[in-house]
Amino acid sequence: ALARGLAASSYTTTGGTTDARLFSIFRAADGSLLGPFDPPFYGFLQHDDEATQTEVAFLLRAIKASKGRFRFLCLGAAPGEWAVRAERAFKKTYPAGDYMSVSLEADIGRIGMMNDFSERNGLDLSKNALIFGAIANRPGWAYFPVINSATDWGAAIASVSDNGGIDLDNNIAMSEQAKADRLGALNDGKPLRFRAVQAVALGEIVRQLGRVDYIHCDIQGTESDLFDGGAAAINERVKMCCICTHGTEIEAKLKILFSADGWVLERAIPCKYTGAIMSADGAFVWRNPRLS
Numbered sequence: 016a017l018a019r020g021l022a023a024s025s026y027t028t029t030g031g032t033t034d035a036r037l038f039s040i041f042r043a044a045d046g047s048l049l050g051p052f053d054p055p056f057y058g059f060l061q062h063d064d065e066a067t068q069t070e071v072a073f074l075l076r077a078i079k080a081s082k083g084r085f086r087f088l089c090l091g092a093a094p095g096e097w098a099v100r101a102e103r104a105f106k107k108t109y110p111a112g113d114y115m116s117v118s119l120e121a122d123i124g125r126i127g128m129m130n131d132f133s134e135r136n137g138l139d140l141s142k143n144a145l146i147f148g149a150i151a152n153r154p155g156w157a158y159f160p161v162i163n164s165a166t167d168w169g170a171a172i173a174s175v176s177d178n179g180g181i182d183l184d185n186n187i188a189m190s191e192q193a194k195a196d197r198l199g200a201l202n203d204g205k206p207l208r209f210r211a212v213q214a215v216a217l218g219e220i221v222r223q224l225g226r227v228d229y230i231h232c233d234i235q236g237t238e239s240d241l242f243d244g245g246a247a248a249i250n251e252r253v254k255m256c257c258i259c260t261h262g263t264e265i266e267a268k269l270k271i272l273f274s275a276d277g278w279v280l281e282r283a284i285p286c287k288y289t290g291a292i293m294s295a296d297g298a299f300v301w302r303n304p305r306l307s
Contacts, residue, residue, distance in 0.1 A: 034069075041075060041107060045058075049107075078104045080307070081109070081228050086226060086228050087230075090233070091259075094129055098145075102116065115142055118144065120146070121148065148214070151244070154215065155177045159209060159212045169235050173209060218245040233259035238261070238265055239265045250303065254306045257301075260286050280301055
């Protein structure tokens with residue numbers, strides 16, 4: 016509770032009319048934002064969902080500031096709405112511009128979901144790469160829970176190893192409480208199982224893309240480890256990071272990490288708690304003043 020109070024007291028939130036004016040530019044004829052979507056709700060932002068509003072607002076800002084060349088990296092990408100939003104916003108702003116996105120997803124069941132979502136929403140797969148892989152702070156093999164892809168949206172990698180499944184049992188870095196939570200709430204009481212997924216290092220994929228205008232990251236709890244491991248590459252090549260947060264300790268670690276490297280915190284929406292249970296993700300947007 017003390018850590019949660021300290022973290023929250025040091026952050027400020029902004030937006031309001033500035034975001035509303037920006038959203039109005041990208042409003043479609045049906046009233047949706049960058050719509051229509053299938054399913055339709057992805058085109059409408061809830062008025063009380065400050066985190067998603069922030070994520071979308073800064074994506075649009077990054078696109079408008081890109082001067083016609085935009086590179087987007089989406090981490091934890093299913094079902095695919097962020098690539099669709101980015102492509103549509105870029106085409107509206109720079110119809111003849113240079114656009115590319117890369118989306119990574121660690122759950123094999125959601126790759127088909129992303130392909131289906133992309134087809135239904137007209138995503139140009141020649142400019143948007145959908146990759147099955149787990150983003151991590153180093154290359155190797157990530158251990159990812161075997162989940163119900165349609166209902167479990169809170170899964171994260173448990174650890175990364177150099178050996179693809181050979182030493183799986185000795186490399187699962189999950190607390191007993193975390194295992195119990197997943198067994199009880201999300202795994203129908205069945206034994207918790209993991210599969211080895213190819214891990215892609217953040218630093219490596221950033222270097223391959225060159226300058227990256229915007230990273231959207233929603234990886235369910237391993238975000239501070241990820242950006243710590245990829246710090247050198249993002250400092251050199253990434254203009255803006257939008258990070259969905261999953262705990263106040265993670266938010267505090269990210270603040271220390273990004274502040275120490277000279278990044279500017281553009282907006283902070285801390286995650287929300289009901290009692291001791293996190294009830295809503297946060298969203299923190301960091302700008303790299305070396306590149307913007």
